[in-house]
Amino acid sequence: MSAPAKATPSVPTADAPAKRRRGRGHRPAVLITQIALAVVVVLGWELCSRNGIVDEFFFSKPSDILSRAVDWFVTGSIWEHLRVTLVEAALALVIGGVLGLVIGFLLARVEFIAAVFDPYIKMLNALPRVVLAPIFLLWFGLGIWSKVAFGVTLVFFIVFFNTYQGVREVDRVVVDNARMLGAKQGQLVRHVLLPSALTWIFSSLHISVGFAIVGAVVGEYLGASKGVGYLISQAEGTFDTTGVFAGMVVLSAVVLVVDVAVNRVERYLLRWKPTQANHIAGGQ
Amino acid sequence: MGDDGVATAIELRGVTMAYRAKGADYTAVSDVDLTVGTGRFVSVVGPTGCGKSTVLNAVAGLLTPAAGQVLVDGKPLRGLNRKAGYMFQQDGLLPWKTVLDNVAFGLQLRGVSKSERAELARDWIARVGLAGFEDAYPHQLSGGMRKRTAVAQSWIGDPEMLLMDEPFGALDVQTRQVMENELLTLWTGSEKTVLFVTHDLDEAVSLSDEVVLLSAGPASRIVGTYAVDLPRPRNLLDIRTSPEFTEIYRAIWSDLRDEVMKTYERTSEGDAVGADR
Numbered sequence: 001m002s003a004p005a006k007a008t009p010s011v012p013t014a015d016a017p018a019k020r021r022r023g024r025g026h027r028p029a030v031l032i033t034q035i036a037l038a039v040v041v042v043l044g045w046e047l048c049s050r051n052g053i054v055d056e057f058f059f060s061k062p063s064d065i066l067s068r069a070v071d072w073f074v075t076g077s078i079w080e081h082l083r084v085t086l087v088e089a090a091l092a093l094v095i096g097g098v099l100g101l102v103i104g105f106l107l108a109r110v111e112f113i114a115a116v117f118d119p120y121i122k123m124l125n126a127l128p129r130v131v132l133a134p135i136f137l138l139w140f141g142l143g144i145w146s147k148v149a150f151g152v153t154l155v156f157f158i159v160f161f162n163t164y165q166g167v168r169e170v171d172r173v174v175v176d177n178a179r180m181l182g183a184k185q186g187q188l189v190r191h192v193l194l195p196s197a198l199t200w201i202f203s204s205l206h207i208s209v210g211f212a213i214v215g216a217v218v219g220e221y222l223g224a225s226k227g228v229g230y231l232i233s234q235a236e237g238t239f240d241t242t243g244v245f246a247g248m249v250v251l252s253a254v255v256l257v258v259d260v261a262v263n264r265v266e267r268y269l270l271r272w273k274p275t276q277a278n279h280i281a282g283g284q
Numbered sequence: 285m286g287d288d289g290v291a292t293a294i295e296l297r298g299v300t301m302a303y304r305a306k307g308a309d310y311t312a313v314s315d316v317d318l319t320v321g322t323g324r325f326v327s328v329v330g331p332t333g334c335g336k337s338t339v340l341n342a343v344a345g346l347l348t349p350a351a352g353q354v355l356v357d358g359k360p361l362r363g364l365n366r367k368a369g370y371m372f373q374q375d376g377l378l379p380w381k382t383v384l385d386n387v388a389f390g391l392q393l394r395g396v397s398k399s400e401r402a403e404l405a406r407d408w409i410a411r412v413g414l415a416g417f418e419d420a421y422p423h424q425l426s427g428g429m430r431k432r433t434a435v436a437q438s439w440i441g442d443p444e445m446l447l448m449d450e451p452f453g454a455l456d457v458q459t460r461q462v463m464e465n466e467l468l469t470l471w472t473g474s475e476k477t478v479l480f481v482t483h484d485l486d487e488a489v490s491l492s493d494e495v496v497l498l499s500a501g502p503a504s505r506i507v508g509t510y511a512v513d514l515p516r517p518r519n520l521l522d523i524r525t526s527p528e529f530t531e532i533y534r535a536i537w538s539d540l541r542d543e544v545m546k547t548y549e550r551t552s553e554g555d556a557v558g559a560d561r
Contacts, residue, residue, distance in 0.1 A: 176346055177376025179364060181390040181441065191389070195380045272380045272421040 060242040068246040078250060084226040086254075088144050088216035092151025093208060097201070099152065100159025105189075105197065108167035125157050129215075133222045142223055151215025155208050162204050166197030202269045209262050213255055228254075290321040292358065293445055293477040294343055299352035301338045312338040314503040315352070318496060320479055325471065327480040327488035329540065330498030331547040336481040337373070339498075340447050343479060344370050356445075369443035371434055371451040377422040383409060383433050384418040390441040408436040412466070428459040439470065445477040453482070464491060465520045472517055485540055489514075489533050490523050497539055500546040507543065510536050 042062045048054045049061035072078035107114040133150055140146035170193055178192050201208075220229025228251050235243025296318040302311045312335035320326045328336050341347040342354055345364040354361040356368075370376075377386050384405050385392075391401035409418055412432040422430055431452065438446065452460045468491060471478060482488050488495045489512055497507040512532055514523065523529050 173372050173374045173376045174378060177370065177372055178378070178389070178393075179346070180344060180368070180370040181437070182366070182393045184393075187393050191393075192378065195378070199380070272382075272423070274423045 057239070058241060060245050064242045065245045065249060068242050069250055072246065072250070078231075081226055081228050081231050082250070082254060084144060085213070085216050085220065085228045085251075088147040088219070088227065089151060089209070089212040091144070091148045092155055092215050093212040095148065096152040096155025096212070097159045097208065100156045100161075101163050101197070101201065103156075104160040104163025105167055105193070108164045108197075109193075114164075121160075129153050130218065133219055136219070137223050142225055147216045147219030147224065147227070147229075150219040151212045154211040154215045158204050158208050158211060159201055162200035163197045166200035167193050170196040199270065199273070202266055205262055205266050206259065209258060210255070213251075213258070217251065290324070292319055293322040293324075293356070294318070294320040294479060295355040295358075296339070296342070297353045297355065299339070299342055299349045299354060301335060301342055301347060302350040303347075311350075311503040312501060313498070314505060316498075316504075316506055318506065320477055320494075322477055323475045324494060325478045325480065325492045326494045326496060327482060327492040328496045328498060329482060329485055329488045329536070330504060331500050331540070331544045332483060333547065334498045334501040334504040334543070336483070336498060337449050340370075340449050340479060340481050344368055344447050365445075365447075367444040369438035369441060369446045371438050371446065371448040373450045373453055375422065375430055375434070377430060377433055377437070379422050382419050382421055383414060383425070386422065386433055387436045387440055389437060394441075404440060405436070408440045409433075411470075412436045427455055428463065431455065431463055435467070435470070443476070445479065448478065448480045450482050452487070453484075460487075461520060467491070468518065468520060485533060485537055486524065489529060489536065490518065490520050495536055497536060497543070500543045500550060507539055508536075 045054075045059070046062045049056045049059060069078075107117060129150065132153055133146075136146040136149045140149055174196075175188065175192055178188055183191060216227065217229035217232075220227035221233045222229075224230040224233075228247055232244050232247035232251075235241075235247060296316050299316045299318075300311060300314045302309055304310070316339060318328075318339070328339060330336050338347060342349050343356075343361075343365060345354075345361050345368075356365055378389065381389065384402065387408055388396075388401040388405035391404060396404075406415075406418065409415060412435050414429060414432050414436070417425065417429065422433065425433065434451070452463050455463060464487060480488070480491060485495075492512050495510045495512060497510070498504045499507045510532065514526075514528055514532070
């Protein structure tokens with residue numbers, strides 16, 4: 001073509017990174033207030049416990065909780081529990097994800113199957129998942145698989161609904177364009193439908209990962225011989241509040257770390273997307 | 285067959301297009317006969333909602349006629365028109381692919397090796413003036429740049445014919461004129477048949493060899509076919525002020541105006557009719 005560049009009114013920012021924090025000018029103030037809040041709450045708790053305003057038996061105190069958590073890491077006893085919990089969560093995420101993807105895809109593509117399964121899927125999704133835990137314990141035993149199964153029931157529906165939506169809402173024009181460019185059925189799935197569904201799935205990755213961990217921990221809590229959930233339930237069984245809180249602290253710290261990692265992964269996988277509207281809530 | 289022994293690339297014989305919308309049959313176009321000679325640039329114009337795009341989709345094979353026949357190079361069209369490239373009104377780019385991968389997409393589907401298609405795609409990206417934006421994603425581009433990407437995407441496969449559905453409709457006037465000019469430059473000497481749909485008579489006259497006018501919908505028919513014998517190569521930036529242009533434009537416009545008025549009247553009546561649907 002003869003006259004390039006002339007017709008391009010706006011020069012785009014070719015590699016604008018995802019700047020999702022709004023109001024950057026307020027950041028130091030926000031950070032300082034956040035830290036101050038944490039200090040006040042923790043110190044207040046500590047003082048109240050020491051002065052007997054709250055009962056240490058029920059509420060423990062931050063210094064004890066911290067030293068317990070540090071102790072776990074120093075002796076290394078926590079690692080095995082963390083490993084088990086994370087392995088369970090990872091397996092639940094992968095198995096639930098693949099199942100949700102495949103079944104979501106199938107239902108989105110085949111109208112008949114979707115019509116047949118619709119009420120059953122709604123019914124299963126309406127079921128409070130915790131009631132399944134006992135039956136999974138019976139079926140899969142006390143080992144990791146009962147927790148994985150439990151996590152799968154949580155993850156599956158999120159991925160399933162997002163896949164279903166993603167495949168159905170794929171842009172008609174994009175599909176027609178791909179077909180006109182010569183895409184056969186299989187290529188259409190690989191280059192258009194799957195990426196469209198994956199967009200939705202990645203957008204709900206936070207929720208899926210969160211639920212996978214919830215599944216593992218709740219499963220362990222109800223009956224296990226290892227894992228962070230087991231640790232917490234053991235502490236509870238001996239009225240060891242410090243242990244319960246320490247387990248909670250460790251768990252939330254780990255979830256935070258995982259969340260940061262998921263954020264990185266998501267930003268990489270969805271790098272082609274406009275920076276706003278990056279987050280779409282999951283199926284639940 | 286055209287008059288001067290020009291081969292026919294696209295032929296519509298008594299084509300009627302209908303679809304069901306909310307239980308009621310809606311006839312978009314009825315009994316359309318249209319012949320497009322090989323290598324010709326033919327535009328279809330008509331008032332809004334007259335089924336221009338529907339005709340184009342029939343030629344593309346994306347829609348099947350309710351009656352009549354679509355012939356491509358003299359053979360009845362079955363399934364998708366494999367000889368045609370299609371430029372859509374809206375964005376058909378794959379948002380998750382870079383400019384390079386989007387342009388190379390058609391070749392990728394055909395199984396052209398990675399290095400070969402990247403080379404060809406770079407070539408085309410440079411031709412449409414997007415060098416340097418190979419790794420950008422569609423959302424990072426302006427409307428005009430996305431159109432350039434779409435042009436490269438449909439031309440890279442070297443289709444015999446190009447179907448264009450108001451490709452520049454969404455662009456601002458200046459960008460649009462530049463894009464039209466570039467399209468013409470690209471087309472000149474390419475011997476490709478172009479079927480171009482637009483509601484803009486100005487655009488249709490300045491680009492085409494022939495303008496086909498569709499009547500107001502529903503059940504639009506062809507009102508007339510007008511030859512545009514302006515000399516080529518044309519400079520689109522000047523052509524609009526030439527007396528020949530004005531003359532042809534006026535001739536078509538007097539017919540088009542009637543159709544536009546009909547559409548307008550029907551729409552105002554249609555508000556009452558539409559209510560009981």
